[in-house]
Amino acid sequence: MIKLYWSPRSRSFTTLWLMEESGLPYERVLTDISTGAQKAPDFLKVNPMGKVPALADGDVALGEAAAICAYIADRYPETRLAPAVSDPRRGRYLQWLFFSPGCIEPAIIQIFTKIEIPTSTAA
Numbered sequence: 001m002i003k004l005y006w007s008p009r010s011r012s013f014t015t016l017w018l019m020e021e022s023g024l025p026y027e028r029v030l031t032d033i034s035t036g037a038q039k040a041p042d043f044l045k046v047n048p049m050g051k052v053p054a055l056a057d058g059d060v061a062l063g064e065a066a067a068i069c070a071y072i073a074d075r076y077p078e079t080r081l082a083p084a085v086s087d088p089r090r091g092r093y094l095q096w097l098f099f100s101p102g103c104i105e106p107a108i109i110q111i112f113t114k115i116e117i118p119t120s121t122a123a
Contacts, residue, residue, distance in 0.1 A: 002026040005054040007033045012053040022079040
């Protein structure tokens with residue numbers, strides 16, 4: 001059975017949503033990052049980076065929300081979550097799949113952590 005390792009208030013939400021949309025049977029494995037559970041040896045076997053979300057599906061283990069979404073959509077085409085590789089819509093699908101982690105999430109982190117980006121002072 002697919003195991004999805006997740007934690008509240010983390011980037012796990014996207015993968016939880018995807019798994020629900022897929023209709024596939026899966027087990028939610030709560031990983032309490034506030035206690036450092038993501039650094040436990042058993043968890044590190046699933047994701048050596050020590051981050052959630054992570055997924056285990058038989059012999060396959062991976063982390064990163066977008067990678068998990070792409071994996072499930074491709075591994076289980078019957079879910080109809082992604083266009084086939086030969087479908088002309090595939091390029092646009094990939095663009096939007098990676099838009100959030102590449103553009104939106106860094107901007108949100110900057111807003112909530114109040115990180116200042118230095119501006120150029122070149123004359």
